[in-house]
Amino acid sequence: MSEPLLQVRDLKKYFPITGGILKRKIGDVRAVDGVSFDVIRGDTLAVVGESGSGKTTVGKTLIRIFKPTEGSILFENDDIAKLEGNALKNYRRMAQMVFQDPTSSLNPRRRILDIVMDPVNVHEIGSRKERYEMVARIMDRVELPKDFLYRYPHSLSGGQKQRVGIARAVIMNPALVILDEPTASLDVSVQANIISLLKEIQKEYGLTYVFISHNLSLVRNIADRVMVMYLGRAMEMAPTKELFTNPMHPYTIALLSVIPTVSDEEEKLLPERIKLEGEIPSSVRIPKGCRFASRCPKALDSCSLDEPALVDVGGHLVRCHQLEKNA
Numbered sequence: 670m671s672e673p674l675l676q677v678r679d680l681k682k683y684f685p686i687t688g689g690i691l692k693r694k695i696g697d698v699r700a701v702d703g704v705s706f707d708v709i710r711g712d713t714l715a716v717v718g719e720s721g722s723g724k725t726t727v728g729k730t731l732i733r734i735f736k737p738t739e740g741s742i743l744f745e746n747d748d749i750a751k752l753e754g755n756a757l758k759n760y761r762r763m764a765q766m767v768f769q770d771p772t773s774s775l776n777p778r779r780r781i782l783d784i785v786m787d788p789v790n791v792h793e794i795g796s797r798k799e800r801y802e803m804v805a806r807i808m809d810r811v812e813l814p815k816d817f818l819y820r821y822p823h824s825l826s827g828g829q830k831q832r833v834g835i836a837r838a839v840i841m842n843p844a845l846v847i848l849d850e851p852t853a854s855l856d857v858s859v860q861a862n863i864i865s866l867l868k869e870i871q872k873e874y875g876l877t878y879v880f881i882s883h884n885l886s887l888v889r890n891i892a893d894r895v896m897v898m899y900l901g902r903a904m905e906m907a908p909t910k911e912l913f914t915n916p917m918h919p920y921t922i923a924l925l926s927v928i929p930t931v932s933d934e935e936e937k938l939l940p941e942r943i944k945l946e947g948e949i950p951s952s953v954r955i956p957k958g959c960r961f962a963s964r965c966p967k968a969l970d971s972c973s974l975d976e977p978a979l980v981d982v983g984g985h986l987v988r989c990h991q992l993e994k995n996a
């Protein structure tokens with residue numbers, strides 16, 4: 670069972686910036702700037718990185734809220750990057766997203782019933798009665814009482830709202846679910862419940878997840894593989910255990926350095942601690958050469974000359990000139 674559901678190649682998503690009275694294009698926000706990865710059916714790929722690294726844009730492009738600027742997204746061997754019309758509508762049945770903030774992603778003027786039933790209505794599945802039964806079943810599964818169906822989002826807690834978001838995402842039994850920081854707005858105790866619900870549902874429904882987060886400790890117990898993004902690019906990608914026990918890229922080590930370690934043993938695993946300084950540069954003016962060089966404690970002048978390639982070191986991919994030299 671290691672067949673890819675998704676094969677993403679050189680994916681780019683640029684947002685044009687216009688200026689002047691003529692609103693002419695004066696540049697691009699290079700939110701996603703050439704990423705390639707596979708997601709194995711039934712697996713969870715985590716996408717991590719600081720704010721602005723392009724994680725949400727990757728997610729929204731995978732489910733085709735955004736149309737890619739370039740690149741291909743093979744979904745069960747069909748390229749969904751350029752789909753339009755009915756073909757796009759059919760694809761959207763199979764790819765859903767749970768958003769970071771359930772308060773802003775649930776329409777406050779609609780009842781929970783209408784919110785959860787929405788995808789079923791859009792795709793005109795079954796009779797009114799069958800649609801209601803689908804909603805009732807999924808409400809049971811996300812452990813929300815049925816009388817919530819006639820309530821409005823504001824009367825629910827954050828965790829309950831996110832359960833509604835999950836119900837809406839899985840009601841059509843999709844193949845792929847993008848989870849965009851699904852627990853970031855919740856209390857720690859509620860977070861754990863939502864994570865275990867997501868894991869159970871994944872097994873029962875055979876879902877493939879892309880789990881977006883900037884919290885590496887959360888990713889550790891949910892992901893099979895991790896992709897570390899910086900300024901629209903993958904800097905490192907490896908199976909979860911490998912990434913945590915043998916992080917190679919200085920950026921990954923910096924992200925790991927801010928997680929409190931549980932034991933001395935774990936502390937020893939971290940090669941060193943790297944404190945990340947300065948701000949992530951703008952996606953409009955991406956630095957030449959290695960895009961992390963301006964903040965990297967290991968960088969040499971030569972790092973800013975050309976961009977390092979993503980090199981495969983035994984199934985562990987890393988993009989760093991310093992490591993290329995040692996390899």
Ligand SMILES: Nc1ncnc2c1ncn2[C@@H]1O[C@H](COP(=O)(O)OP(=O)(O)OP(=O)(O)O)[C@@H](O)[C@H]1O
Nearest residue numbers: 684698700719720721722723724725726727883952
């Ligand atoms: N619709 C848009 N129009 C223009 N620029 C955008 C749009 N969406 C995102 N961007 C820009 O693209 C870059 C990547 O944004 P994105 O939201 O994907 O990052 P992120 O990794 O999800 O960050 P966060 O952790 O804050 O959610 C940012 O510079 C952002 O300002």
Ligand SMILES: [Mg+2]
Nearest residue numbers: 724725726849
């Ligand atoms: Mg985001």
